[in-house]
Amino acid sequence: VSHAIYLSWLSFRADYIAPAIQALSKFCVVVFLIQSADRMILCIGCFWIKYKKIKPQIKGDPFKSEDAEQPGYECPMVLVQIPMCNERE
Template sequence: MEGFYSVTGYGLSGTMWEEVREPLIVPFMKAMVTMCLAMSIMLFVERVYMGVVIVFVKLMKYKLDKRYKWESIKEDLEMGNSAYPMVLVQIPMYNEKEVYQLSIGAACGLSWPSNRIIIQVLDDSTDPLIKVIKEQ
């Protein structure tokens, strides 16, 4: 009598299924179980590690605010604008006529000394309409 999990209904005889199952499927399934066990152990170790780090941070009351003190650049009459670093703003574009003027206008509107900023428009557009916009 054929059971619920009979493979003969699928066109395979019992001996053919056993010949395929033993050398191919069983080792593959064993490897998959081993891999799942290893990944479960890695997840457990990661959670334990993160728990230790969180406890350490809470105990030491470690705050980034105490480590870094940001000061804004102050105007210096002797140095003038040279106190500001040189800044390069690159705007890459390719056939983007909708944002062409908007992005260039935003870059030009930055509050930075004009002799300390360089704005480069990197345009590889092939659309002839954009070439007309660039010339304006």
């Protein structure tokens, strides 16, 4: 009796559980390869920027005000974070 139950469990495992686990493991391998390729491309791009000594350039005048009421140069806007009641200072 126990041998028949064991054989039916092995058959169930081979027919239903194993294909799902194999598909999931193949999916994880593909995701790992995509992530590794992405990381390699980003590293190559970073080294290329350092090798060529590329610096970001701002187009136009960054401090030129487009406000009609106060034309001219102004200080840039700064974001200030206000602590919430559950944060400590």
